[in-house]
Amino acid sequence: MTTLHGSIDTPCFMPVGTHATIKGLYPKDVEEAGAQIMLSNTYHLFLRPGMEVIRKAGGLHKFISWKKPILTDSGGYQVFSLALLRKLNDKGVEFQSHIDGSKHLFTPESIIDIQRDLGSDIMMPLDECVHYPCTKDHAEVAMKRTINWAKRSYKHKNEHHGVNPARGQLLFGIVQGATYEGLRNICAKELVDIDFDGFAIGGVSVGEPSNLIYNILRITALVLPVEKPRYAMGIGYPPDILEAIERGIDMFDCVVPTRYGRTGTAFTSLGKVTIRNSPYTEDFRSLDARCSCYTCSNFSRAYLRHLFNAQEMLGLTLLSLHNIYFFLDLTRKAREAIKNNQFSEFKKEFLENYNNSSCV
Amino acid sequence: MTTLHGSIDTPCFMPVGTHATIKGLYPKDVEEAGAQIMLSNTYHLFLRPGMEVIRKAGGLHKFISWKKPILTDSGGYQVFSLALLRKLNDKGVEFQSHIDGSKHLFTPESIIDIQRDLGSDIMMPLDECVHYPCTKDHAEVAMKRTINWAKRSYKHKNEHHGVNPARGQLLFGIVQGATYEGLRNICAKELVDIDFDGFAIGGVSVGEPSNLIYNILRITALVLPVEKPRYAMGIGYPPDILEAIERGIDMFDCVVPTRYGRTGTAFTSLGKVTIRNSPYTEDFRSLDARCSCYTCSNFSRAYLRHLFNAQEMLGLTLLSLHNIYFFLDLTRKAREAIKNNQFSEFKKEFLENYNNSSCV
Numbered sequence: 001m002t003t004l005h006g007s008i009d010t011p012c013f014m015p016v017g018t019h020a021t022i023k024g025l026y027p028k029d030v031e032e033a034g035a036q037i038m039l040s041n042t043y044h045l046f047l048r049p050g051m052e053v054i055r056k057a058g059g060l061h062k063f064i065s066w067k068k069p070i071l072t073d074s075g076g077y078q079v080f081s082l083a084l085l086r087k088l089n090d091k092g093v094e095f096q097s098h099i100d101g102s103k104h105l106f107t108p109e110s111i112i113d114i115q116r117d118l119g120s121d122i123m124m125p126l127d128e129c130v131h132y133p134c135t136k137d138h139a140e141v142a143m144k145r146t147i148n149w150a151k152r153s154y155k156h157k158n159e160h161h162g163v164n165p166a167r168g169q170l171l172f173g174i175v176q177g178a179t180y181e182g183l184r185n186i187c188a189k190e191l192v193d194i195d196f197d198g199f200a201i202g203g204v205s206v207g208e209p210s211n212l213i214y215n216i217l218r219i220t221a222l223v224l225p226v227e228k229p230r231y232a233m234g235i236g237y238p239p240d241i242l243e244a245i246e247r248g249i250d251m252f253d254c255v256v257p258t259r260y261g262r263t264g265t266a267f268t269s270l271g272k273v274t275i276r277n278s279p280y281t282e283d284f285r286s287l288d289a290r291c292s293c294y295t296c297s298n299f300s301r302a303y304l305r306h307l308f309n310a311q312e313m314l315g316l317t318l319l320s321l322h323n324i325y326f327f328l329d330l331t332r333k334a335r336e337a338i339k340n341n342q343f344s345e346f347k348k349e350f351l352e353n354y355n356n357s358s359c360v
Numbered sequence: 361m362t363t364l365h366g367s368i369d370t371p372c373f374m375p376v377g378t379h380a381t382i383k384g385l386y387p388k389d390v391e392e393a394g395a396q397i398m399l400s401n402t403y404h405l406f407l408r409p410g411m412e413v414i415r416k417a418g419g420l421h422k423f424i425s426w427k428k429p430i431l432t433d434s435g436g437y438q439v440f441s442l443a444l445l446r447k448l449n450d451k452g453v454e455f456q457s458h459i460d461g462s463k464h465l466f467t468p469e470s471i472i473d474i475q476r477d478l479g480s481d482i483m484m485p486l487d488e489c490v491h492y493p494c495t496k497d498h499a500e501v502a503m504k505r506t507i508n509w510a511k512r513s514y515k516h517k518n519e520h521h522g523v524n525p526a527r528g529q530l531l532f533g534i535v536q537g538a539t540y541e542g543l544r545n546i547c548a549k550e551l552v553d554i555d556f557d558g559f560a561i562g563g564v565s566v567g568e569p570s571n572l573i574y575n576i577l578r579i580t581a582l583v584l585p586v587e588k589p590r591y592a593m594g595i596g597y598p599p600d601i602l603e604a605i606e607r608g609i610d611m612f613d614c615v616v617p618t619r620y621g622r623t624g625t626a627f628t629s630l631g632k633v634t635i636r637n638s639p640y641t642e643d644f645r646s647l648d649a650r651c652s653c654y655t656c657s658n659f660s661r662a663y664l665r666h667l668f669n670a671q672e673m674l675g676l677t678l679l680s681l682h683n684i685y686f687f688l689d690l691t692r693k694a695r696e697a698i699k700n701n702q703f704s705e706f707k708k709e710f711l712e713n714y715n716n717s718s719c720v
Contacts (some may be wrong), residue, residue: 019667048670057644299425309381317386
């Protein structure tokens, strides 16, 4: 995939920088860990520091000192999961900030303008997310509104194409439809008719069981054109990522690596390591013998455990960096396996090791 | 100065790694910022993770992945400032851990053994610190005990020299005597008669006014041999460091750069910047136009302010890194000025800018 700030090999994992920072990590270290692209959240940036500051900074890339591509979401998910007192109608969504209660309106058009100003390499249109479980009627209304908003987003972006710097920014469509195959099918087909630069599958990993997630990814991917990138929003744990890749998904984002890192859990090729546990007190091995991240190249489990026990920030940042590296490395290895036509074997071997946590 | 892990140009600043970590910073970044040596605290390491773990790790350098020299203090200061229920006599000091109340005994001999096991490049002997203000009688008793302990430390280290890995580790003497010139003089002279590898001035910056600190540094330095390094323990703020260098001090350590960094204050050539202040909301300049640290090379005040407002860890670590760089850079520039015989001019110019905080 080619974007304004460089090209991206897929399948790829996008570290998440919610408040204009990948929590606890220097951009240089995230880049060095192999990140090709990061994700940031329109809803959060819009509220704090606000668009005035980011516009004056010259866009998000300059503001946060990130030279590679950035994908921004539309804020749709956060409005539905974080914001207070939202009022939804076809025009858009009114909501109150979860930070200070201030009132705001997001419309498909304003969300495109915001992402134009952020300078996102990949924009997402405003969509309506539903919770799980959700009735088919409710899911259908939300899905239809999502299609309508997608059309308006596409139109708005193109109408402004010649006169604003949005030229070259990519816009994806977002497929909604909850866990209903029929709705997902309709939504995907309608969006494919619009010439989006790629397609996201939204409203997954919102509490439903894994088999439902995998099924929706599979049946949706079947409808989407092979030559355009497919992005499974908010997916997921390492096994989920591999299952999704097998079903034709190209892009992933998840807060899990940094969130788990902050709370003391490392992902390794042999499963998860809870670093505070006492067996690690005198364990001078690295977190993962197969990992060559900065953390694993320099520090033992015993040291990392000590840092968590002493409530030292360095523990959080070293585990977060390792976890980010682990997720990036997983997709890097998946790309290699795909090239060598060995993805099934790779996936099988990875899952065997990963699920055999007795070795850790 | 030459140590087991390399040589050090003086005057030098030593970043402090209390719990076996310079708070929030990767060792690679501290090294890149120009650190030649770091300090760690025997008292803290002894209590957590404990000597068993560090011995098994192969010493402190390996445990924390720091390749350059390490100076460890003797724990004397922490026993007097942090520990619970201490009982002091000529043998040593019994105390209870401030973490879990467990009882321990430090003797001059055990403190040498602990630092041998840590693998410190520069060891400090157990000393008795007093508070400010302190009667002359009390200061004299503590000073005499400090001399006695220094002799025992020296003897113990040398007796074990042939049979343990302490060969090559340096041992400094610590001058005590509170704010009493006479006591400082006696202590310094007695210690100089012992063949220490360098001399520390302890019990300064414990609450007394700056002019008293400067005076004690000056009169003590006059007694110490010029060919051996002099270390002012716990000093200080940038102006203190320059005043001390002028009075013949070679080595400094202070928690101020990281502590201030964590609370949102940056040191700059034009004085301190409190990054949360609203004038920085749209200030897209770096913290310090004269600084070339990672933070100043990549991030604006507006971004750093945003990080602190959003309570993001990255703000703390970027400000800590900048502050560490600033202190290292200050001593680097002092060395250059001394070489060029321009220290007075350098100091004058630095202080003029630094105290003219209206420019910030």
